Amino acid sequence: MVVKVYGPHCASTKRVLVCLVEKEIEFEVVPVDVFKGQHKDPEYLKLQPFGVVPVIKDGDFTLYESRAIMRYYAEKYRSQGVELLGRTIEERGLVEQWLEVEAHNFHPPAYNLVIHVLFPQLVGATSDPKVIEESETKLVHVLNIYEERLSKSKYLAGDFFSLADISHIPFLDYIVNNMEKGYLIRDRKSVSAWWDDISSRPSWKKVLQLYRVSI
């Protein structure tokens, strides 16, 4: 069964796509144009009542929330492709910890930077300098903690690549390549080496090649 992935161009969908490529799972995409408001169409809201992307359909099974979808496929195809949940229950615990850190500490300031730095360039949205400054300060604090962690282990959850690393890629790409904020990464030796490692994986290159066009 080919997995249908709704909304390929958004960052959170790219998180899912990288996971599917790493797990060697066949998929097809269903475009949802958020700039045209298609994520608020009644038909789409039947799939995802909160009106955000992504959603997957896999036969009769529907699932939303990008980090939940990643966990589902990493678990379902445990022995296929790259192992993304660690090998032991403790390793998985640490994958879960860093997935949560990504969601609650890294993502909010990174998202605010995208909204207030990148969006105004692309679609003429308004920008609030105070939000930019506060978000960057928060992100610096988070990345300093990452630097300490990544000076001791190659990846966030340990010496193995995992969902916790994948989950960071799309927004790190915006920061480094779309917003002239690359110094946030490059000023930190271990974070910089980690970014070079995870962003050079064939899975991310493939997703970028297919869906670079828009945010």
Place this chain on the structure above:
Amino acid sequence: MVVKVYGPHCASTKRVLVCLVEKEIEFEVVPVDVFKGQHKDPEYLKLQPFGVVPVIKDGDFTLYESRAIMRYYAEKYRSQGVELLGRTIEERGLVEQWLEVEAHNFHPPAYNLVIHVLFPQLVGATSDPKVIEESETKLVHVLNIYEERLSKSKYLAGDFFSLADISHIPFLDYIVNNMEKGYLIRDRKSVSAWWDDISSRPSWKKVLQLYRVSI
């Protein structure tokens, strides 16, 4: 090995404690007084570099982020106590989906209400009426979607109690019992019945009895 849980009185720690009680796991608590700033002490930051509660220590293993800790114990003691992850990979997928919905849709407005309604009553913090109004509007939208979901299944992830339900309990308790906002729940028949069900479980009653004192 007895699990050490740091910071028993905060809402996010209570989430973990309910899980441990449901899984019949022995624990002891290590008080961390956030009102005295103990979560920013250098010794504590060695355990949790972001300076928030909870953290667990289980022998040599340290883990933070409440939802990650819950997942870890629900997985580690799969066959002990109440099954909290569903029985199939698809059921677990839905548990993960609703855990993510709790974290990203329910929690932010519920948290803002606590900060701007409950905290000012307790510790004299300032309150912003605009934030209260916006948060309540967001929460109404989320709870309307929950009402639709819970009119079709007994619990969020399906007809089985899970981590997704547990994760909501502490902040729902604030809303219903500490902030005179109970109408948000009581105005919705299925949400109200769900709340009565999950809040009457012995696990929550035990945690409340032990750690009701403060927020």
